[in-house]
Amino acid sequence: MDAAVFKTLQEIASEQDAVKKQEMKQETNAALASHFSHPANQGDLQELAYDVFANAWADTMTEDIVPQIIETKTVGLGEIDYVDGDLRGMRAYWQGKGGQILSDVIRYERSMMPREEMVAAIDIHQDEIRTQFWGTLDNLTGQAREKLRQLPTMRLVELVQAAITEAAGPFYGEFAVATLTAEQLDSVIDEVLARSAGQVTILGTSMATRYLANVGLEYGDAAKAQILATGRIGVYKGASVVQVENFEDFAGHFVLPNDELWIVGRKAGRLTWYGQDPKVQQLALPSFWQRWETARDAGMLLFGAAQGRIGRIKLT
Numbered sequence: 213m214d215a216a217v218f219k220t221l222q223e224i225a226s227e228q229d230a231v232k233k234q235e236m237k238q239e240t241n242a243a244l245a246s247h248f249s250h251p252a253n254q255g256d257l258q259e260l261a262y263d264v265f266a267n268a269w270a271d272t273m274t275e276d277i278v279p280q281i282i283e284t285k286t287v288g289l290g291e292i293d294y295v296d297g298d299l300r301g302m303r304a305y306w307q308g309k310g311g312q313i314l315s316d317v318i319r320y321e322r323s324m325m326p327r328e329e330m331v332a333a334i335d336i337h338q339d340e341i342r343t344q345f346w347g348t349l350d351n352l353t354g355q356a357r358e359k360l361r362q363l364p365t366m367r368l369v370e371l372v373q374a375a376i377t378e379a380a381g382p383f384y385g386e387f388a389v390a391t392l393t394a395e396q397l398d399s400v401i402d403e404v405l406a407r408s409a410g411q412v413t414i415l416g417t418s419m420a421t422r423y424l425a426n427v428g429l430e431y432g433d434a435a436k437a438q439i440l441a442t443g444r445i446g447v448y449k450g451a452s453v454v455q456v457e458n459f460e461d462f463a464g465h466f467v468l469p470n471d472e473l474w475i476v477g478r479k480a481g482r483l484t485w486y487g488q489d490p491k492v493q494q495l496a497l498p499s500f501w502q503r504w505e506t507a508r509d510a511g512m513l514l515f516g517a518a519q520g521r522i523g524r525i526k527l528t
Contacts (some may be wrong), residue, residue, distance in 0.1 A: 213256045217247055221260075237346040245345035249338060254494075257341075262492040264349070265332075265506040268356035269490045277454055278364040281413045282481040282514075289487030293325040295515050325484045326511035330363045332356065338500040352504070358459075360506075364483060365456055366467060367512050369415075371481070372474045375517035376524035386526045394427040394449075400523045401451065401475055407520040408477025412451045417458040419470040423527060424448050451475075475523035480516035485509070 220240055227233040248257045278284065287293050307313075334355065340348040376384050385400040404412050414424070421429075430447050446453050458468045486509035495503040516522060 213259045214247070214253070217244065217256065220244065241344070241346050245342050248345060249342040258492075258494050260349075261494055261504045262490075264353050264356055265360075265490055265492045265504070268353070268360045269506075269508060271357050272360045272364065273485070276361055276364050277456070278368055278483055280452075280454070281368070281415070281476050282483060282512075283479070284483045284485070286485040286488065289509065291486070293482075293484045293486075293511070295323045295325060295482055295513065323513060323515050325482065325513055327486060327509055328511055329507045330360070330510050331505070331507040332359055333503055333505040335497065335501050335503050338502065356506075362457070362459060362467075364510075364512070368476075368481075368483075368514075369456070369468055369474060371512060371514045372476065372522055372524060373472075375514055376522055380524070383520060383523045384526075385524075386528060389423055389527050392423055392427060392527070397424075397427060397473075397525065398449070400525050401449075404475045404477045404521060404523040405451070408479070408516075410450075411478040413476050414448055414451050414453045414473055415456050415476065416453075416473040417468055417470045418455050419458075420473050420527060421453055421455050424453060424473075429453060471527045473525040473527070475525070477516060477521035477523075480521040481512065481514035483510065483512045486511070 221244075224233060224236045224240070227236060247253055248260065273279075273284075285293065334352065336348060336352070378384055378386075382403045383400060385396060387396045401412065401414070414421075424446075428448055456468060458466050458470065461467055491507045493505050495505065497503055514522060
């Protein structure tokens with residue numbers, strides 16, 4: 213990227229004073245718009261797109277709530293990741309002095325982590341960059357961070373719903389909100405607790421988790437700070453309660469159900485990132501439109517469902 217342009221972008225990004233930063237953006241808007249909209253500087257625009265998406269992916273990996281709930285791991289782009297579960301073997305026991313000591317071999321179940329792509333794309337018109345560079349860039353940055361941060365949570369909820377249905381027996385519960393009791397919730401939560409070394413996380417949207425307030429949800433002194441930093445809003449009988457941010461799709465429909473709670477226990481699953489860097493590209497579209505695309509290889513597996521480390525509660 214052009215050295216002078218890079219320096220300008222760096223200075224504005226590092227400015228801490230909001231008023232001064234806005235003044236700097238107004239002063240540099242025309243020059244930057246002219247630079248990045250010029251055909252000769254498409255390489256600089258590609259580099260800018262990479263920086264926007266790279267920062268958004270970095271925020272997703274550090275601020276997302278999923279690492280607080282299941283294991284996360286990063287391996288090489290071409291590597292294969294395995295999960296070794298249900299480890300058993302070796303004997304330790306009391307016996308009469310002088311008796312034969314019986315041995316065993318180590319046995320375990322091995323699962324290969326899936327590999328998929330987490331992707332996002334947005335179309336922008338050349339005039340948006342030419343006339344309002346900073347406004348367009350800020351909108352792109354905000355959208356990238358918001359949408360990419362939601363992807364791991366979306367997949368986690370999808371896998372829980374697919375794994376735990378009415379056929380899951382004690383790990384699935386359907387209760388009326390009007391008569392909801394702690395005993396009903398505990399009937400599902402306790403089953404997961406017993407198989408998760410007493411460590412579970414209860415997830416739900418703000419509409420779903422508010423019903424816990426009537427049956428024993430406790431808010432800490434730092435609840436507000438916890439919500440902003442981690443999504444954790446309180447504790448229900450020792451279990452962390454995490455509020456998942458819901459959002460609407462392009463048609464205006466909520467993506468996550470507002471009438472469900474999900475109980476995820478210790479060693480319930482893993483999210484694997486393949487490679488350290490995202491893929492980013494720009495495509496030239498007709499009528500002076502451009503498409504910015506990004507992707508990262510990743511896979512999520514809830515291998516703990518078969519061991520009873522996941523539960524689901526539907527509120528009616």
